[in-house]
Amino acid sequence: MLASKQTNTRAGVIWLGILLAGVVALPWYRQNSLLEGPVSSALAEGLGGRVWLLPGVIIALVLATLALVRPNWRREPVSLVLVISGMAFLLVQGFSIGLRGPAFDAVGLLIPAAMDGQPGLGWGGFVTGIALLILLSELLAARGFCRGERFASGAVVVITALLALFVFFPIVTLGSSAFISPDGTLGLSQFADRVSAPELWRLNCLRGDGRCGVVINTVILGTLAATLSTLLGLALAMLVARTDFRFKRALRAISILPIITPPFVVGVAIIVLFGRTGILTQLGADVFDVRASRWVYGLPGILMAQVLAFAPITFLVLLGTLEAINPTLEEASKTLGARPMATFRTVTWPLLKPGLAAAFLLAFIESLADFGNPLVLGGGYEVLSTKIFFAVVGARYDLGNAATLAIILLSLTLIAFWLQVRWLGNKSYVTVTGKSDAGLAAPVPPMIKFAAIAVIVPWVAFTLGVYVIVVGGGFVHDIGRLDLTPTFAHLRTAFSFEIGAEGLRLYGSAWDSMITTLQVSAIAAPLTTAIGILTAWLVSRQDFAGKKAFEFGTMLSFAIPGTVVGVSYVAAFNVPPVDITGTMVILIICFMFRNMPVGMRAGMAALSQIDRSMEEASQTMGAGGFATLRNVVLPLIRPAIFTALVYSFVTAMTAVSAVIFLVSARHNMATAYIMGRVENGEYALAIAYSAVLMVVMITCVALIQFLVGRSQLGRRKQLQGSAIAAAAE
Amino acid sequence: MSETAIEFKNVIKRYGDTAAVDGMSLSIQTGELVTFLGPSGCGKTTSLRLIAGLELPTEGQVLISGRDVSNDPASERNIGMVFQSYALFPHMNVLDNVAYGPVIRGDNKAKAKDKAMEILDQIGLGGLQDRLPSELSGGQQQRVAVARAIxxxxxxxxxxxxxxxVDAKLRRKVRAEIRDLQRRFGLTAVYVTHDQEEALAVSDRIVVMRDGQIAQIGTPEDLYDRPASSFVADFIGDANLIAGTVSGGTFRAGDIALPIGGAEGSATISIRPERIRLLPDGPARVVSATYLGSRTEYVIATASSELLVSRPISEPAFVAGASVSVEIDADDLTRLAPA
Structure with a gap:
């Protein structure tokens, strides 16, 4: 008892020490060409002229003194006041004095030295911020926040701060750059002009004279892609769940492929097949005398690629819905004399509707966010995500315009999300109850089965065609011109190496991006998993003030389309105080917050299966939040950790939409490299690289499974058995 | 022996607008076994979790061994808890489960295992230390949970x-074991149940709770023989509650007239079913007679009310429809506080 009390105080004192180190020892600023000489601590910089840093130093010193004189300082109100004013100081000085001087003229008048400006925060600044957050959580826990649990309190405070910094702050910055013109004035009329621009909203294509606006294009594409992939997903789900179709396993396997497929490569394969000099186009020209054209560039091509990519998603949603329908309902219909078709129409179909809506909206949202396919296959067909990209990248750098477009895209996405929540929230179609439902799922009527097969066969053929090109295209001379001479030339261009006297020498042009990608993914995946699982644990196991807002924040990071995230990061993080563009850190952070919700969902699903009293037992035996998490929770949710790790790793390897804005010459990513090759028309090289990437991914996933999954999976069955045995007692 | 182990000072626990525990003050002595008893939703489990530190009070203070722990989490209080589901860690064997606490609190592995083995031996589980919880019977799992807590x-x-x-048949045995253990180790214990028979059997004192407040505190005998309110009378055992008036030292309700003390005016009295005697012939009538093995339960209609009566099987039985007279000792009735 006494021992644990002492460790408490000790933890607080250690963080106070770290806080002091942050202000008096560590370099406060990030090394910057603006500074002459090496960066020194806040204390030294403050005494050397940057006087606005001194209040923070004083606050830290006062807090440390207080802790020395008052043993019970964690419960003193004045400590709380000090910590909060320390944080306020950090924010105010950071945002009011920028790189080139003060943000407001008044600050310059008050502190003349501020006119010189200050660079972004360095180690000292960040360590100070973290120490203040942890101290805040310590003080809150001492006041009963999170049931007094210090680790949980710390996690809530730190994750909230991270969400605020890396989700809300960029979006707010982006929003403000849509309204504020580059010279710093509020430009409402400018925003109004941009939002109402005819190039966004034109309806000409519907009237048949010319092109539509970007927003209209985006919505048309989204609607079509969502409709088609929902139908395809439905056909797949029907076949797998409700028929004796023979190739069910194969269908499931094929549907996993898009998840590990790098972006662009499907687009490239479609061009190779259907482009003006494409394989099938040539065939059509030779055999049926169809004139070769560029029809595939634009809506048809993007649509094909998107349906191929999203059908697996809708398939999984609808499979879940179909399997959740209580078979006794269909049996009841049959016993009442309904024929199969009538049963399907009056029972199965209405129960499927919410699933269909969910699948549709999910595919719609994915289509809005898709960047790779419109970029490769778009031709003259512009959508919001690519338009945003071209507004920022390239000659016409116009952040204001990009921000405006991003706000429109974000609004569309949020509306779709809102509809999804509304639709599924209001109608309860839950047919799975706690009671065991005997009975067999009714096979669908033959007519529907054949219709489904008729839909599936072309899809399978198309998928196989695409993947034959993806796998083989990189190893033949020129797949685009049907020159099928086997060659390793492309692979050599990308990945040649030599082991000589000086050890391993990497010559290939793709090595840099491949190594960066692996590094970033390998660092991001465990961090993403950790923050996702930790958040899941907080949300499902802790009660704290503001939990609803916390949950909303985590949801939001999922809802924002990647392109919007990319632009918002550019807007927020290439100026002080948090100046991290061009580093590997920003790539890792971007992945962490983009993919964290997946780990969170996996974690929450797993935690809901675990009796909460085991954690409480651990606590009553003296284990704090962290020890409980490590000793009790994590061993029991290993499969969820595995899922989250694999997903975040694979997504980091193949992500493009947000990353494309954040890569730099020093830190290039594989997908960005592939995009460059596609833009240059080096299709074979792009395909070869993609194939290598897929092999690397599969290898890494197998490795993760070997390291994390295997050791406990065998025992898992036993665990479930024991849970059942315990419940039966 | 009479030190205060646990003290509640006007403790309130709110969830949103509802108060699960609403102004509870209480002190529990060292070495005592106190039961929180009440219907579901009365706040008994919340009160227990407030002691454990699994919930923190919204207002008021909780003191353990004289120290204010109101804002201390469970991990910083020195408590042991046996959960309804036992909450054994399925991925650890019995020994690791029991040694978990000592290891967490800083013992080295060997010492923690020694401590755990010692308790397991004392509690009659020696030899089972390498089993996983799933390989134990329910009763054994429960004992591991107790070993882990103490x-x-x-x-x-x-x-x-x-x-x-626990199996209904085993309950009597297990509850005797718990009581024995608590006495043997001289532990202060707090016990939550909704089963009044269990409460009467194990407790030194019982705290009857209702709507987040204490309805009555007392020894099992106090509560059974001298319930303070109709709620307690009705909740603990069966009771005949009769409303009537008191005048001139006599309680009257219909044709019942019994000598009673206390203030004049309207009053409610409680009489336990087994304290009412039945004699052949009289103004009352047997409405139903139910044979229950060890006793017979009658519903008797008097001119003004129906009474539940329980008589041992050794007495002559009455059949439904028979006329009887009813006899009550003045000592056996309890006047309840006005509701």
Whole structure:
């Protein structure tokens, strides 16, 4: 008892020490060409002229003194006041004095030295911020926040701060750059002009004279892609769940492929097949005398690629819905004399509707966010995500315009999300109850089965065609011109190496991006998993003030389309105080917050299966939040950790939409490299690289499974058995 | 022996607008076994969790061994808790489960295992230390849970409905074991149950709760013989509650007239079914007679009310429809506080 009390105080004192180190020892600023000489601590910089840093130093010193004189300082109100004013100081000085001087003229008048400006925060600044957050959580826990649990309190405070910094702050910055013109004035009329621009909203294509606006294009594409992939997903789900179709396993396997497929490569394969000099186009020209054209560039091509990519998603949603329908309902219909078709129409179909809506909206949202396919296959067909990209990248750098477009895209996405929540929230179609439902799922009527097969066969053929090109295209001379001479030339261009006297020498042009990608993914995946699982644990196991807002924040990071995230990061993080563009850190952070919700969902699903009293037992035996998490929770949710790790790793390897804005010459990513090759028309090289990437991914996933999954999976069955045995007692 | 182990000072626990515990003050002595008893939703489990530190009070203070722990989490209080589901860690064997607390609190592995082995031996589980919880019977699992809770000599041992997962036949045995253990180790214990028979059997004192407040505190005998309110009378055992008036030292309700003390005016009295005697012939009538093995339960209609009467099987039985007269000793009735 006494021992644990002492460790408490000790933890607080250690963080106070770290806080002091942050202000008096560590370099406060990030090394910057603006500074002459090496960066020194806040204390030294403050005494050397940057006087606005001194209040923070004083606050830290006062807090440390207080802790020395008052043993019970964690419960003193004045400590709380000090910590909060320390944080306020950090924010105010950071945002009011920028790189080139003060943000407001008044600050310059008050502190003349501020006119010189200050660079972004360095180690000292960040360590100070973290120490203040942890101290805040310590003080809150001492006041009963999170049931007094210090680790949980710390996690809530730190994750909230991270969400605020890396989700809300960029979006707010982006929003403000849509309204504020580059010279710093509020430009409402400018925003109004941009939002109402005819190039966004034109309806000409519907009237048949010319092109539509970007927003209209985006919505048309989204609607079509969502409709088609929902139908395809439905056909797949029907076949797998409700028929004796023979190739069910194969269908499931094929549907996993898009998840590990790098972006662009499907687009490239479609061009190779259907482009003006494409394989099938040539065939059509030779055999049926169809004139070769560029029809595939634009809506048809993007649509094909998107349906191929999203059908697996809708398939999984609808499979879940179909399997959740209580078979006794269909049996009841049959016993009442309904024929199969009538049963399907009056029972199965209405129960499927919410699933269909969910699948549709999910595919719609994915289509809005898709960047790779419109970029490769778009031709003259512009959508919001690519338009945003071209507004920022390239000659016409116009952040204001990009921000405006991003706000429109974000609004569309949020509306779709809102509809999804509304639709599924209001109608309860839950047919799975706690009671065991005997009975067999009714096979669908033959007519529907054949219709489904008729839909599936072309899809399978198309998928196989695409993947034959993806796998083989990189190893033949020129797949685009049907020159099928086997060659390793492309692979050599990308990945040649030599082991000589000086050890391993990497010559290939793709090595840099491949190594960066692996590094970033390998660092991001465990961090993403950790923050996702930790958040899941907080949300499902802790009660704290503001939990609803916390949950909303985590949801939001999922809802924002990647392109919007990319632009918002550019807007927020290439100026002080948090100046991290061009580093590997920003790539890792971007992945962490983009993919964290997946780990969170996996974690929450797993935690809901675990009796909460085991954690409480651990606590009553003296284990704090962290020890409980490590000793009790994590061993029991290993499969969820595995899922989250694999997903975040694979997504980091193949992500493009947000990353494309954040890569730099020093830190290039594989997908960005592939995009460059596609833009240059080096299709074979792009395909070869993609194939290598897929092999690397599969290898890494197998490795993760070997390291994390295997050791406990065998025992898992036993665990479930024991849970059942315990419940039966 | 009469030190205060646990004290509640006007404790309130709110969830949103509803108060699960609403102004509770209480003190529990060292070495005592106190039961929180009440219907579901009365706040008994919340009160237990407030002692454990699994919930913190919205207002008021909780003191353990004289120290204010109101804002201390469970991990910083010295308590042991036996959960309804036992909450054994399925991925650890019995020994690791019991040694978990000592290891967490800083013992080295070997010492922790020694402590755990010692308790396991004392509790009759020696030899089972390498089993996984799933390989034990329900009764054994329960004992492991108890061993795990007492291995660190906690200030307080808490039981959250520990018998609800035990076979009905085993309950009597297990509850005697718990009581024996608590006495043997001299532990202060708090026990939560909704089963009044269980409460009467194990407790030194019982705290009857209702709507987040204490309805009555007392020894089992106090509560049974001298319930303070109709709620307590009705909740603990069966009771005939009769409303009437008191005038001139006599309680009257219909044709019942009994000598009673206390203030004049309207009053409610409680009489236990087994304290009412039945004699052949009289103004009352047997409405139903139910044979229950050890006793017979009658519903008797008098001119003004129906009474539940329980008589041992050794007495001559009456059949439904028979006329009887009813006899009550003045000592056996309890005047209840006005509701």
């Amino acid at each position: 291995v660190q000599q906690p200030d307080v041992l808490l039981f959250d409905e520990p018998l609800s997962n």
